[in-house]
Amino acid sequence: MKDTISSFQWLSALTAPITAVLMLSFVSMIVSAAGRGAYISCLLMALLTFALLFLVITLMRLNDFCSPTLAAAAFFSPVAAKGLVLFSGLFFLFLSVITLNIYVYIVNYFFLPGTPDAILALILYLPAVYMAYCGLRTFTYMTSASLLAFFLFLLFFLFTKDNYLLSNLFPLNDFKWKDVISAVPGLLLSAPSLLFGFFLLPRCDDRNRLRIKAALFCLLFLLVTEYIYAMGMSYFGERVITKLVMPFYHLDPVFKGNLLERFDIFFMLTLLPVISIATAYGPALFAESLRELNTEHESRIKPLIILAGGFVVLLSALSVNRISLWHWYRLGNIGALILFLSWIVIYTLAAVKRRRSPSKK
């Protein structure tokens, strides 16, 4: 029997990868593109996430919370339905490898410049693979843990570098609508991890008032995105960030006496587990989709072997050209969006078919 999860775990499992993806690229998405107008972009992002979550829940309710395989089987043959689920799993694997590449780049740049990329990739991928081995229940625990841990970072606000003005948190006066609009597509692309919801919701044991909970969660998500923005602005400062080639965090490895300067590295270290969630949900879902297809033999090792094989192939294909990493990243997000829309279509059609079927009447 498969493990069940609570609604909190379900919602955090959807929100945490989005948060992690935002963390991974928040500078390029929010600061570079939107400038100070990102305040409104974050609000739009929260509303959009809520709309998508609401859509996922509604579609699943219409289908009586059936699994993706069952929804797809309403139209396709069982083999094709399983193939579609497997394809989704593979696509998640592909996305996670892209995210891993960015992750490796950041760790390589700031922490371990002398370590070969392949070894770094292997080490950074270990938690993701272990989570895939442990199953989705452990993954949802981990995502809710990382989301809770993320809010502890508010403490770092106490140590702003440039100034301590609270007005940095409320830049309502000078945002530009053009920047806001230009930021929306970037934010939109990180939303497709909501696709995850289709795979996880059938396991949710507490579905009562899920939509209200989702609304509350989106408020939480708004706070997170606002927080990311505020952190980008008040902690690092706009100019410091845009100076870097692929700006992420400004670490200051100089010998100064002030102990507060040293918080940079600890700040970065506490963020790393949160970011690793972005790379973890792909393998976890891929392994789970393999397990769903292979119900008779509940082997945990077999999906991992395939996972390792797929990882090596994808990593070697993507690592060739670092310059094209962002290109792959954008491409992956667009693909995820298309896949997400495809599943919405499948679920909608399945719901319509279900309602029209004679047995329903």
Next chain:
Amino acid sequence: MKFSEHFRDSLAYFQDAAADCPDYIINNLKMKDGTRLLLCYIDNMIQTDILYMRILPELLKMTARNFDLSKLPFGDVVITESVEDALSGIGTGGVFFLLEGKEYGFQVRIENLVGRTPESSDNEKNVRGARDSFVENLRINMAMMRTKICNHNLKFREVPLGASTHQTAAVAYIRGIADEELLQKIETKLKNIDYDGFLDTFYVEEMISDFPRSLFPQCNVTERADKAEAALLDGRFVLFLTGSPNALIMPANFWSFFRAMDDFSHPPILASFIGLLRIVSLMISLFLPAVYIAVLSYHYYVIPLNILSGLAASRTQVIFTPLIEAFIMEFLFEVIREASIRLPSHIGNTIGIVGGIIIGQAAVEAGLVSNLMIIVVSITAIAGFVIPSQDIAQSLRFTRFFMMIFAGSFGLCGLVIAVSLLFINLLRLTTLDRPYLLPLFPLNIKNLGNTVIRLPIGRLHRRSSLARPVDTYRGTGK
């Protein structure tokens, strides 16, 4: 095997069973009408004065026709229909009788409770509070629990264990509080055990754990009766085993290993402070050597310059890298600890002095390790001893090496990866299908008041959700 119709055959079974057992007493008696009565028991395991002064006179007065068990001055009389049950009962302190012409016998339990009397526990010390601890005798342990919980709802579900040893496991619970479904689960797990004998409850723990290969303990082990009582009142289950003074408390979560009974004898603020102190000690015990290695090997710039210069000076004579240096010291510490445990206490102290002072000083002078490393290892060791449960302290000691390897290989980044792996492992664990990190993951705010911090007892009216108690409210609700 059923008893034979012929008395002589039945007698032969028992005589065969008693071969090479000089302590088996088999008497062939005659009742008033000449009907033969077989009596069998083990010497020194029963109260012979009760047998000969009170039971036998009553039995020998009866005849086969007016034989009536209710006339016996004892209530604990059990009808026995098979030879195996009879022998098993005799082995646990029963007296067996078989009447000629009957295809069943009966047992009277008048066991002689031999063994040590309850004393204060050496392994789980406390400053204030009750001191009685369990002994090897199952019945005495049960009686101890009865004196603490004077309620008929305190139940003991017995399950026979050990194909060769014929032991008994008794699962204590309070009916009306404990979840019957969990009880069934424990009982099923116990019944599924197929093993010849159990030297202690640790054997049972490993066999009924959800993750037997895990590094982390999944049951609380205690010798203290008050700790078992607290667990029962929380809706949890306590397993006793014949011949073991250690009781297993199930299910157990991670935080329960950081709780001591003393916490409730302190004011809540003080108890919360001690709880936080234990968690800080856990962090120090787990991460201090690893952080030391990572910072010195990779991230020396996080150390302020004035401290760094002093640190560099202390390391100029050291020939090894921080990882090797830390490994030498940690390994040496583990060797000394293991050696001192197995030795008599007076020699153990000497080993500590030799290991800690003489070898430590010599190692610094020889340039094998730095002064700071000695301090780091000492603080780590002392912090490890703050943790009340030695079971989890041992697991954490092993995990520390794992952290050191990652920190030595990839710096703080590697340490973060190792912590992630450890955390995932803890999230994965369950005890009786209940999450190991409850009530933190999944979050249960109502139960957070009795984990690391402790709220006043008056505000702890809700039982922990760990064991899914049926009655969640402590008290009558007046």
